[in-house]
Amino acid sequence: MAFKHWPGVRDVRFTMKIRRYLRGARKRRPDLDWNEFLRIARQFKQDDMGSFPERGYLYQLAADAPVNAQVVEIGSWMGASTCFLAAGLKGDGAKIYAVDNFQGLSLCGEDVAWYQRHFQRLGTGSTLDIFNANFAALGLSARTEPVISDSLAAAESLTDKRGTIDLMFIDGDHSYEGCKADIEAWLPFMKQGGVMAFHDFGSRASGVTQAIFETIKAGRFGEIVGVANTIIAFRI
Numbered sequence: 001m002a003f004k005h006w007p008g009v010r011d012v013r014f015t016m017k018i019r020r021y022l023r024g025a026r027k028r029r030p031d032l033d034w035n036e037f038l039r040i041a042r043q044f045k046q047d048d049m050g051s052f053p054e055r056g057y058l059y060q061l062a063a064d065a066p067v068n069a070q071v072v073e074i075g076s077w078m079g080a081s082t083c084f085l086a087a088g089l090k091g092d093g094a095k096i097y098a099v100d101n102f103q104g105l106s107l108c109g110e111d112v113a114w115y116q117r118h119f120q121r122l123g124t125g126s127t128l129d130i131f132n133a134n135f136a137a138l139g140l141s142a143r144t145e146p147v148i149s150d151s152l153a154a155a156e157s158l159t160d161k162r163g164t165i166d167l168m169f170i171d172g173d174h175s176y177e178g179c180k181a182d183i184e185a186w187l188p189f190m191k192q193g194g195v196m197a198f199h200d201f202g203s204r205a206s207g208v209t210q211a212i213f214e215t216i217k218a219g220r221f222g223e224i225v226g227v228a229n230t231i232i233a234f235r236i
């Protein structure tokens with residue numbers, strides 16, 4: 001195990017990094033409850049799917065969504081991004097549909113090897129139980145509905161939600177074909193004025209960047225709402 005992953009070392013690194021992040025975040029957005037953000041971050045101390053600026057930005061996007069917002073996430077893994085979104089939402093009617101096959105299935109060759117290594121380490125073939133346990137531990141289960149399905153099949157089964165989604169976060173299949181298909185399938189679900197955000201824009205997942213660029217060029221996204229590391233969010 002690398003030195004930085006030793007439990008004591010990991011805890012010190014976590015504390016230093018989150019303190020630094022929260023100092024800036026509290027200044028930028030004094031209106032948000034950053035203690036709640038810290039509570040979620042502690043649950044996902046070992047998570048390596050996103051940086052604090054990215055997690056904080058999801059929390060902010062959810063907090064800026066309307067009361068009782070309806071949210072879709074494509075690609076939830078163990079629920080870290082989903083919990084940050086859930087924690088930011090307001091209203092008893094707010095809900096996140098967390099779409100994932102929970103098996104790391106992807107068309108993206110690089111991802112396949114990454115998921116295989118993780119599943120081997122976890123000793124399971126699905127992250128659904130871990131996802132549910134994380135939501136239960138944080139008392140956020142009422143805010144989420146896992147949709148155990150391939151993304152495109154979920155878009156077929158949730159057709160009654162078309163035009164009703166306030167916020168969408170796409171972080172599923174990172175291949176060009178997969179991301180492009182997700183954009184096509186899920187754009188019709190967005191409410192006018194809603195926000196569609198993506199993870200891994202400008203990252204080594206170049207297919208994601210290409211698919212997003214093409215959609216920008218085709219004039220199908222509105223203004224850029226914001227960027228945080230590799231998250232980019234557009235008004236629809």
Ligand SMILES: C[S@@+](CC[C@H](N)C(=O)[O-])C[C@H]1O[C@@H](n2cnc3c(N)ncnc32)[C@H](O)[C@@H]1O
Pocket residue numbers: 049050074075076077078079080081082099100101102103104105106107149150151152171172173174178
């Ligand atoms: C990078 S992980 C998501 C990480 C999570 N958003 C976070 O930040 O904590 C990608 C997830 O997408 C899921 N996935 C990949 N392709 C998919 C597809 N076509 N349909 C549904 N889920 C998919 C994988 O199972 C995996 O859990």
